[in-house]
Amino acid sequence: MDKAKKKTVREELLCSVLCSEFGACPFSFSDKSEQIQNYGCLPTPMDIVKMRVEHGKTWACHENPEKPCLGALKYLRKNGHPFKVIDKELVTEESNWGLYTN
Numbered sequence: 333m334d335k336a337k338k339k340t341v342r343e344e345l346l347c348s349v350l351c352s353e354f355g356a357c358p359f360s361f362s363d364k365s366e367q368i369q370n371y372g373c374l375p376t377p378m379d380i381v382k383m384r385v386e387h388g389k390t391w392a393c394h395e396n397p398e399k400p401c402l403g404a405l406k407y408l409r410k411n412g413h414p415f416k417v418i419d420k421e422l423v424t425e426e427s428n429w430g431l432y433t434n
């Protein structure tokens with residue numbers, strides 16, 4: 333058992349409270365979004381790049397999981413990565429996104 337990887341109750345609570353707040357998009361690069369990434373609630377921009385570049389998966393919008401995250405698409409394009417959505421099954425906050433960040 334890896335105890336360090338297990339979230340504490342306090343962290344779980346912060347996840348459910350903070351992650352549902354506006355502006356939590358990993359690409360808002362705000363204090364809040366960074367705080368949320370630190371708690372492991374949401375992937376970091378680097379995780380999201382990896383998702384697309386190595387796994388062909390696109391991160392969904394925080395506000396509307398039916399749509400790709402515009403922040404992610406812009407960031408990928410800006411950094412010269414492939415950004416077009418090739419897999420319509422988007423990766424959401426609720427999905428097991430940890431699978432695509434390694």
Ligand SMILES: [Zn+2]
Pocket residue numbers: 357358359392393394401402403404
């Ligand atoms: Zn977003």
